[in-house]
Amino acid sequence: MxxxxxxxxxxxxxxxxxxxxxxxxxxxxxxxxxxxxxxxxxxxxxxxxxxxxxxxxxxxxxCKRCRPDLQSYDPNRLLIRHIKEILDHNACNPQKLQEVLRQIPMTSHHFNQLFKDHYGQTPHAYVLNRRLEKAASMLKTSSQSVLDIAMAAGFGSISSFYASFRRVYGVSPARYRELNL
Structure with a gap:
């Protein structure tokens, strides 16, 4: 060159x-x-x-701006990783999740963009997937009602749970349970 x-x-x-x-x-x-x-x-x-x-x-x-001495300089990487851990820990507790997210030291637009850049999906989609994974696991291993599982997984209503579950898994939660017993 x-x-x-x-x-x-x-x-x-x-x-x-x-x-x-x-x-x-x-x-x-x-x-x-x-x-x-x-x-x-x-x-x-x-x-x-x-x-x-x-x-x-x-x-x-x-240079303090581009940090050429580092292999890859990403000042937000640790913050986003920490927030992802918080999302993992609180995905099924919507009230606690909202409380924690309000304390993030950046705008929601900036946070959403950074999270998407690092993890390939928005924080909302990530939390929804974590909730659905928990619900699917509970449907396989628990005898709780579908409503109780939806609430335990952090869904605010049974209708949103059913719609999200059917979109991702292709069947209703009850049918999923039948197929995985």
Whole structure:
């Protein structure tokens, strides 16, 4: 890869080149990933490196925005993982779940987007799936009524439980129980 191709990758903030090369800015003494969203430096002020160690050895400091010294920098990863554990623990307790979710230090839109980026589904869909998994397990192992199972799994009404269960499993909860005895 030549210097012009690297420059084009820097101009595009192309994430596909992260880990292939790094660039340092002579005027600031900072080095970045090609995908860094910081202001684009002048082309004449750039020097390219094959590794973060090479940039550090040349006297460049790590960019605090893109963190090129880390394999993958995702400041929200730990927060989202922690929230997923909270969802797992409270999926069947809607009141507690609402209480906990109100304490998340970000907007619901931002939280939904981050969760979807990390887990491939919205938090609502994730919780619904956890509730359905619990209900399906209880239908196989418990003699409780379908209504009691729906409530224990965190559903607010029997109709929403039936509709969700039928959509995911293709049969009613009672029929599912019959087939899995």
């Amino acid at each position: 030549n210097a012009e191709e690297k420059w084009q990758a820097v101009c595009r903030c192309d994430v596909n080149y992260d880990g292939i090369f790094w660039y340092g800015v002579k005027s600031t003494g900072i080095f970045c990933n090609p995908s860094c969203k910081s202001r684009r430096p002048k082309k004449d002020n750039i020097v390219y490196f094959d590794s973060p160690r090479e940039a550090i050895d040349a006297g460049y400091r790590v």
